[in-house]
Amino acid sequence: MKPMLTVIGLMSGTSLDGVDAAVIHTDGERITGLGPDTSLPYTADLRQRARRILDQAPTLSFDDPELKAVEQDITRHHINAVRQLQALVPGIDLIGFHGQTILHAPDRHRTWQIGDAEMLSRATGQAVIHDFRSADVAAGGEGAPLVPWFHAALLHGVPGPVAVLNIGGVANVTFIDADGTIHACDTGPGNALLDDWALCHTGTACDIDGQLARAGTVNWAIVEQLLSAPYFARPAPKSLDRQTFAMALDRVAACTPVDGAATLAAFTIEAVRRTPLPARPTRWYVCGGGRHNPVLMQGLQAALQVPVETVDHLGWNGDTLEAQCFGFLAARSVRGLPLSAPTITGGPNGLSGGRLTCAGLMPVPSWVHATSGRHS
């Protein structure tokens, strides 16, 4: 095993907006450098097709032709993103390929990320780690969130208790206690409901800068009703599917566009505030696209009553963090290091994850042999 790897991490998140890719220099424990990054948005057509697949996922068969076509198109975007970074950074050792989650149901021992790792490996000439969540789910864990080890590595030296909140389609928190213990869970919805509401009422893919929500009045009765869902009474670890709270859109259906947006934003914020954590964080750092929405940021500041800042204040890039994370986790995977923990996903202590594909790679890098047994 080479001590330090140069890895490209790839993330296509639940917002279905495109691929984020980033270079990271890491051995899966230390991060010695962050390289360039890029984002390739999906076309409106691919976004719609991927969304239809996500909506149908619970009943889809693995060989559904449209599923396969969407998977190929998504993989092509990943290949193009990798090629951009390969042109900038010579000597890439490995790719961490998250894929696109279309279904997440750990209670039924299912988590499903689409993306053709073999096609990616062949087209880019790189070893690829993929399928990061299945081992944890198979072992009884939630399979998500997986970002906490990465947040903890980046926070090294920042005194706890602190929380890092990612507001993507779904929102998740990493809590680091004063003694360094990591706790995590999905807090509730992130932007996904707001995105769906904005698309329906304005034709734009999100509530840009919170323009709708800012002009509306929160219907607190609806927020309380939504927060009475059993998920919010469950202790962590726990995780969500993008569509878990899709019924919230029916609950706000009679609201005006602005009041509906204000109510959905309040749902996201209140779900964060009520998330059970072992201690009160002294500070919250926010990443993910939701930090660009001032209504969410100001609402979180008012609700949490301790400083709430974007992770950019720590010198991190809040838009590329998840891509960097899957580069970091790929390096952990090839070393057999844990990707989760009992207080993160509820999976067993010491469990690694991810599968390795080296399709068509000649010669196979020598350090790859260290990972025998997990090839696909």
Ligand SMILES: Nc1ncnc2c1ncn2[C@@H]1O[C@H](COP(=O)(O)OP(=O)(O)OP(=O)(O)O)[C@@H](O)[C@H]1O
């Ligand atoms: N200027 C903005 N105003 C409001 N919302 C914004 C803005 N910029 C980005 N967003 C939100 O951020 C979302 C994208 O966030 P992000 O890329 O973190 O999600 P993701 O990685 O796909 O999701 P997840 O973390 O759940 O996998 C968009 O769908 C949108 O809702």
Ligand SMILES: CC(=O)N[C@H]1[C@@H]2OC[C@@H](O2)[C@@H](O)[C@@H]1O[C@H](C)C(=O)O
């Ligand atoms: C199943 C799945 O893809 N979950 C995502 C999703 O998006 C945010 C939240 O829900 C988080 O649990 C996870 O992503 C991040 C990267 C994670 O695993 O940490």
